[in-house]
Amino acid sequence: MQERGNGVSGWVGLNMATRGLPDFVEVNPVVGVCFAEYGEISRALMGDVPPGPVPVVSRPLGYLMPENSFRVWRFTQGEDPDLQARSIADAVRVYGETFIDAYGDWGRFSREIESAGLLADHERKKVLPIIFAMNGDTEQALEIVAEEQSRVLGLDDMYARSYRDFAGKFFDRFGSASV
Incomplete structure (x- = not known):
């Protein structure tokens, strides 16, 4: 979570595929935007909202990158995990933060959400x-x-x-x- 002020937070989730254990694990980062007021209301109205921050909009990181496709980072046993971890962090910084900046503005978000294909x-x-x-x-x-x-x-x-x-x-x- 990255607090952005005014009840807005940037959010990163890590989906993991463990089918390759113990040899490797694949990570698919997802980037999102949370609005505190939206989270409170949705939690009160929907029975299926988990506790914690509620990203109202999120995208897999690979779809925010120039390739615009599903992307995983593979952590392989015996290899230095720092290289993959740095690669994820860099991609979040370059592509994820751009997404968060764009949709972290409630006015823009609420005007564009219906037509942006994000839901x-x-x-x-x-x-x-x-x-x-x-x-x-x-x-x-x-x-x-x-x-x-x-x-x-x-x-x-x-x-x-x-x-x-x-x-x-x-x-x-x-x-x-x-x-």
């Missing part, structure tokens, strides 16, 4: 209403939640159950929809 489909209907509500556009937020709640009404999959729970908490916090 997976299953995230959009929870993340966007929170962002709209935080920006004072409660009407738009409630409309999104009501439409998605209506869409999943008769479904019984994990997403539908999770969304109905989210919608109930969202309406309790921000009011009812008049859609």
Whole structure:
């Protein structure tokens, strides 16, 4: 975590593939941006948010680099791990911090998040209403939640159950929809 001020933090997570143990482990760094207020609200509304910092947006580091592709750093037994660790740190500094700088500004982030292709489909209907509500556009937020709640009404999959729970908490916090 890198505190950036005003409730904004840069975040780096390390996904690890251990299928090569004990010979090697592969690391896929992920860079993200956390907004404290968003984290508090999402934790209250979503039952699946782990404790700790909540990156509202994140990208695997390789996709922020010129190659724009999946990238792993391999740590091999018997080799000096410092070379790979320095390579990750340098890539985070050059490419990750640029991402954090760009989306660590709430105004830019909240204007561009919908069109930037940064949210997976299953995230959009929870993340966007929170962002709209935080920006004072409660009407738009409630409309999104009501439409998605209506869409999943008769479904019984994990997403539908999770969304109905989210919608109930969202309406309790921000009011009812008049859609």
